[in-house]
Amino acid sequence: MAVTGAKTARPAAGPAAACFRRWLMRHPGVARAGVVILLVAVWEIAARFFLDRDFISPPSTVLASLGELFRTPGVLSALWLTLYEITIGFILSAIIGAAIGLAVGLNRFAHQSFMPIILLLYGLPQITILPIFVLVFGIGVASKIAFGVSHGMFPIMIAVAAGVQKIEPVYFNSARSMGASRWHLLRYVIFPHLVPSFFTGLRLGMSGVLLGVLLAELYVSTAGIGYFTSIFTQNFDATKLIGLVSVLAAIAIALNESVRRIELHYARWRD
Amino acid sequence: MNGDDKKNASHRLSSRLVQAAFLAIVLLLWFLATTKWGVSRILLPNPVNVWHQLVDIVASGAFIPDLRVTLGELAAAFAIAMSLGVTIGYLISRSRYWIRVFEPLLSAIYAIPIILFLPLYVLLLGLGPASKIALGATISFFPIVLSTIAGFGYVDRRLLTAARSMGANNIQMFRHVLLPAALPVILAGLRLGFTVALLSVIASETIASFAGLGHHIVDLAENMDTARMFAYIAVVIAIVAFLNAVVSKIEGRARWR
Amino acid sequence: MASAQPAIRVNGVSHQFGEPGEARHVQALLDTSLDVARGELLCLIGPSGCGKSTLLGVMGGLFAPTTGTVAVAGKPVRDPMPRDLAFVFQESALFPWNTVLENVVLGMTFQGVAKAERVPRARRALEAVGLLDFAGHYPAQLSGGMRQRAALARALSLETDILLMDEPFGALDEQTRMVLGEDLSVLLSRSNKTIVFVTHSLGEAVFLADRVAVFSARPGTIKQIIPVDEPHPRKPSFMTAPKFHALRDQLYGLLHDEIRKALSESAQPRRRYDQAVSAESDGEHT
Numbered sequence: 001m002a003v004t005g006a007k008t009a010r011p012a013a014g015p016a017a018a019c020f021r022r023w024l025m026r027h028p029g030v031a032r033a034g035v036v037i038l039l040v041a042v043w044e045i046a047a048r049f050f051l052d053r054d055f056i057s058p059p060s061t062v063l064a065s066l067g068e069l070f071r072t073p074g075v076l077s078a079l080w081l082t083l084y085e086i087t088i089g090f091i092l093s094a095i096i097g098a099a100i101g102l103a104v105g106l107n108r109f110a111h112q113s114f115m116p117i118i119l120l121l122y123g124l125p126q127i128t129i130l131p132i133f134v135l136v137f138g139i140g141v142a143s144k145i146a147f148g149v150s151h152g153m154f155p156i157m158i159a160v161a162a163g164v165q166k167i168e169p170v171y172f173n174s175a176r177s178m179g180a181s182r183w184h185l186l187r188y189v190i191f192p193h194l195v196p197s198f199f200t201g202l203r204l205g206m207s208g209v210l211l212g213v214l215l216a217e218l219y220v221s222t223a224g225i226g227y228f229t230s231i232f233t234q235n236f237d238a239t240k241l242i243g244l245v246s247v248l249a250a251i252a253i254a255l256n257e258s259v260r261r262i263e264l265h266y267a268r269w270r271d
Numbered sequence: 272m273n274g275d276d277k278k279n280a281s282h283r284l285s286s287r288l289v290q291a292a293f294l295a296i297v298l299l300l301w302f303l304a305t306t307k308w309g310v311s312r313i314l315l316p317n318p319v320n321v322w323h324q325l326v327d328i329v330a331s332g333a334f335i336p337d338l339r340v341t342l343g344e345l346a347a348a349f350a351i352a353m354s355l356g357v358t359i360g361y362l363i364s365r366s367r368y369w370i371r372v373f374e375p376l377l378s379a380i381y382a383i384p385i386i387l388f389l390p391l392y393v394l395l396l397g398l399g400p401a402s403k404i405a406l407g408a409t410i411s412f413f414p415i416v417l418s419t420i421a422g423f424g425y426v427d428r429r430l431l432t433a434a435r436s437m438g439a440n441n442i443q444m445f446r447h448v449l450l451p452a453a454l455p456v457i458l459a460g461l462r463l464g465f466t467v468a469l470l471s472v473i474a475s476e477t478i479a480s481f482a483g484l485g486h487h488i489v490d491l492a493e494n495m496d497t498a499r500m501f502a503y504i505a506v507v508i509a510i511v512a513f514l515n516a517v518v519s520k521i522e523g524r525a526r527w528r
Numbered sequence: 529m530a531s532a533q534p535a536i537r538v539n540g541v542s543h544q545f546g547e548p549g550e551a552r553h554v555q556a557l558l559d560t561s562l563d564v565a566r567g568e569l570l571c572l573i574g575p576s577g578c579g580k581s582t583l584l585g586v587m588g589g590l591f592a593p594t595t596g597t598v599a600v601a602g603k604p605v606r607d608p609m610p611r612d613l614a615f616v617f618q619e620s621a622l623f624p625w626n627t628v629l630e631n632v633v634l635g636m637t638f639q640g641v642a643k644a645e646r647v648p649r650a651r652r653a654l655e656a657v658g659l660l661d662f663a664g665h666y667p668a669q670l671s672g673g674m675r676q677r678a679a680l681a682r683a684l685s686l687e688t689d690i691l692l693m694d695e696p697f698g699a700l701d702e703q704t705r706m707v708l709g710e711d712l713s714v715l716l717s718r719s720n721k722t723i724v725f726v727t728h729s730l731g732e733a734v735f736l737a738d739r740v741a742v743f744s745a746r747p748g749t750i751k752q753i754i755p756v757d758e759p760h761p762r763k764p765s766f767m768t769a770p771k772f773h774a775l776r777d778q779l780y781g782l783l784h785d786e787i788r789k790a791l792s793e794s795a796q797p798r799r800r801y802d803q804a805v806s807a808e809s810d811g812e813h814t
Contacts, residue, residue, distance in 0.1 A: 028368065032375065035372065056395070109286065113285075113290055114290075117290060125511045128485070130477060131492035131500065135314060207384075215384075218386070233390055253379075
């Protein structure tokens with residue numbers, strides 16, 4: 001923290017430099033991009049000249065060999081399969097999460113009884129039961145989807161239940177006084193109020209599904225992404241490994257960001 | 272008011288009963304599935320067997336060598352993450368501008384599942400504890416650095432102004448104002464960092480290791496020793512819960528708010 | 529009041545935040561000059577955003593004015609001078625993690641008082657404001673009025689000649705304000721402190737001040753200084769005296785137009801000097 005009170009004398013610099021400095025101050029995004037570029041540059045130089053090629057590869061090489069990576073038999077289908085697992089997992093999480101969340105949230109007694117159970121299950125370190133999932137569902141897409149749903153459905157459940165609980169009684173009272181039926185209440189009072197909580201839950205759910213699916217994929221080293229990460233590691237193929245991991249990271253960022261934007265859009269009418 | 276209290280109390284009692292009933296039903300179904308309904312022993316072990324294995328594991332201390340490995344990795348990972356996280360977080364927090372530059376960057380990286388980088392660490396550092404420690408430190412770093420930035424960076428400015436007006440020098444400012452003000456936030460971040468480090472260490476042991484608690488579970492799975500595996504999982508869950516509770520307690524003690 | 533050298537001399541002070549042309553630019557003070565005599569209580573009063581808090585910050589060395597100078601007991605003011613000036617802020621700036629006693633002691637630690645002296649002086653100051661029984665309490669456990677009394681005790685324990693008070697009773701309810709105002713008047717009569725007191729309240733200004741400096745709307749400058757000729761300690765009965773009402777009406781007359789002007793101004797950011805301090809240190813790398 002700058003503790004000096006009076007303005008510290010700035011070192012004499014040309015007016016152009018001062019102007020640039022002020023512009024830089026007003027656009028932290030530029031500095032941020034600069035930091036990222038700097039880090040990539042360090043990576044490039046270190047990997048090219050100083051480090052062992054078996055263990056790390058410069059970004060330029062990684063980029064150049066992306067094509068080769070995708071042409072490696074099985075890689076592209078493994079990536080598509082992963083995307084498929086995430087999508088199905090996400091949809092299932094949303095449906096199951098919303099359904100249970102609604103059921104638990106609507107009834108005060110159900111909420112009191114079952115919410116603690118849900119929270120307990122949510123707090124479990126699920127990584128410990130990953131081997132069970134694979135044992136039960138096999139090494140194909142089923143276990144990955146199941147593990148993804150297992151991670152993704154809880155935040156949605158909890159968010160929806162909390163959202164229902166938060167609806168002010170005055171809305172129920174005024175609708176009922178006008179003769180609304182249960183279905184009317186559900187459609188015109190509850191659902192609209194649920195929208196922001198639901199989308200917040202979806203954002204957290206997406207993170208969960210991503211984590212679940214990726215953990216399961218990495219664990220199963222005989223098929224899917226896990227197969228390739230293990231092969232590339234054993235062959236010391238740093239270039240392809242970094243390439244594959246980067247593609248997955250990019251997918252994760254893109255998915256997270258999309259859901260985040262959707263959430264922002266729908267949560268607008270809330271405080 | 273009395274009627275309401277009675278109603279609340281009876282509600283709480285009945286919901287407890289429902290929870291107990293839920294647990295009982297699950298156990299019953301489990302037992303029936305393995306004994307009467309012929310679900311494969313390999314998929315779902317008999318609960319009685321699981322219980323026997325559990326007692327055996329705990330009594331014989333079979334989990335202790337693995338525990339030592341895991342705790343060692345955890346301690347190293349957390350120590351690294353804490354020292355780097357707090358130091359870098361403090362340095363960034365000293366300027367509003369650098370906070371604006373770095374905070375979004377760090378938050379964005381934190382949002383992706385960093386477990387993805389495990390294969391890279393394994394390539395670099397092998398299957399031993401080093402890769403687990405490195406990954407654990409990496410994942411744990413982010414909540415710590417972010418909470419340190421938040422703690423130091425958003426100290427109530429009035430307090431800083433007041434201290435300055437009374438003639439506090441930089442060291443006094445840090446020791447008597449910045450640090451106590453930032454501490455609750457930083458401690459919360461440290462607790463989160465600890466939890467995350469523990470989970471990531473176990474996860475990386477599960478995926479790619481030859482020792483540790485996570486690895487042992489996988490080992491039992493591969494040997495189809497499902498009864499013992501279930502029991503071991505229960506032990507690991509208990510250990511995780513215990514460690515988290517301890518850390519929460521420590522955080523609670525050290526906070527003034 | 530016939531000391532030759534003024535306690536504080538403000539000379540031609542102007543202050544702006546930001547550069548002209550920037551969105552956040554505001555001209556807080558314009559060519560303000562003022563002498564604060566030793567041992568007097570001077571009130572600064574004016575409409576919102578007229579720069580009185582800014583002037584207080586400049587007087588206290590919290591930041592340097594864009595133009596002009598301030599001198600305290602002849603010495604130019606560029607940085608906080610904890611041995612000469614002590615602040616009391618509107619929102620209690622007590623550290624929430626310390627007890628009341630620890631807070632007062634800490635102030636002296638910052639100032640540089642000898643270790644052995646600190647606790648006895650703290651206890652004396654707390655006794656003077658009637659808070660000795662609460663020395664071991666935390667600020668969150670106290671009411672707003674008590675917190676401000678603790679802040680006052682902290683300032684008093686620093687044994688400075690000058691107290692700078694920025695709407696210290698502003699966040700309190702009216703009854704507490706009146707009582708604390710009376711206490712302040714009593715304190716003033718016992719010591720020879722010079723106090724500069726920023727307030728919004730006309731009644732408070734007339735009740736407490738030896739002189740009242742009336743500010744114009746932004747950009748702030750001193751419109752007129754009105755003397756209040758009544759010895760300290762002032763009794764509550766003063767508030768019903770005709771002299772009181774006359775002065776209050778005079779103040780209102782002076783302020784009326786300025787308040788209207790300030791209200792009609794568009795949404796320009798209101799600057800308090802702690803925000804000013806952060807504005808000054810924004811973008812400065814340490």
